[in-house]
Amino acid sequence: MMKKRNLLFAIILLMMTACENKQQTSDVVEIHPDNFMETEMKLTDIAEELEYIQLDNTRLMRSWQIKMTDKYIFVAARDELLQFDRNGTFIKTIGSKGQGPGEFSSCTNIALDVEGERIFVRNGSQALTYSFDGKFLGKMELPLVGMVDIAYAKGNLYGISMVSFTQEQLPHLWMKTDSRSGEVLQEKANTGIEFDTDEMTLRCNYTCASTNGTILYYNHLNDTIFRLGNAQDETAYLFGQGDFRLTPKNMQHAEYHLELKDIWDSDRYLFVDYRMEKKRQLCIHDKQTGTFSNDTDGEITNDMDGILPFKFHSTHFVGKDCYMMQIVSAEDMKEALLASDDPKLKAWGEKMQFDDNDILVLAKLKK
DSSP: OHHHHHHHHHHHHHHHHHHHHHHHHHTSEEEOGGGOEEOOOBHHHHEEEEEEEEOOTTSOOOOSEEEEOSSEEEEEOBSOEEEEETTSOEEEEOSEESSSTTEESOBOOEEEETTTTEEEEEETTEEEEEETTSOEEEEEEOOOTTEEEEEEETTEEEEEEOOBSSSSOOSEEEEEEETTTOOEEEEEEOOSOOOSOSOOOOBOEEEEEOGGGOEEEEETTOSEEEEESSSSOEEEEEEOOSTTBOOGGGGGGGGGSBEEEEEEEOSSEEEEEEEETTEEEEEEEETTTTEEEEETTSSBBOOSSOSSOBOOOEEEEETTEEEEEEEEOHHHHHHHHHTOSOHHHHHHHHHOOTTSOOEEEEEEEOO
């Protein structure tokens, strides 16, 4: 009798677990073009504030990657790592280009530990660590073959390897290491991707900051968008099944399939920047309403001040707020300001030079 009871209990427990897993899977948002609704997207629909930050010209540079906190803006400018305050005033350079201690060969990939006030710079297979005040804290080896990016989440540093449309694939998608000791905690195997030719060599994997200090990882060739940073890797979003998917077999006709360019999310929104049918497009999923709004021009109408349409570059989490960022060249901004009927905007445009540093446009998202 006891064995039967134990068996019955085990069956009930298994059924409860299966139901729970099914519920978790069903709660995952599925991305499919059939659900995209064509509409003109307006900035006031998703944002509550618009802010312009002109980076001063103490250092004229081209920005490769930008990270932001409530106090600072860090710019990876290839040969330099620059620190500005939140008003765009230059503070200092951090590190320098070279081969000595605390120097990097180039600075195009950075990651921030905001709580610990540390900044990481990818330098080949290493991560160099600096404090926010510019002190070199050390380096760690990241033994990941083909590493092209780094990202920070909840005490750990992730190395991201190249995934490309070629026959020969690298063994791992990502590697998680303890950001202080350098201990390797996890390696995510790269499996099940096969190609017939080596005719295409397009990088197709990315990471971005996400909610609650996590990051998203995604690539063209898996249907899962992963959330990294919690105790266990999670499925954040899924691509639906269908002919729209870009696969190794249809790469020669990629323009007719969904080619993902970037993806970001906040507590409320999911942003999908993609190319399909030879057009750059943008889809915004509102998690509160369940809608997928799609603009075939790939931009958001700026109905706040009308200066320029909003084109995504990245999202940034600052405290409990999430901002989407647009980077505008001084030349484009000057032309738009001079065309404005607003005397203040026109006066700003008259002061601006075509070769000034970029202007950051920040839209604070609704919650």
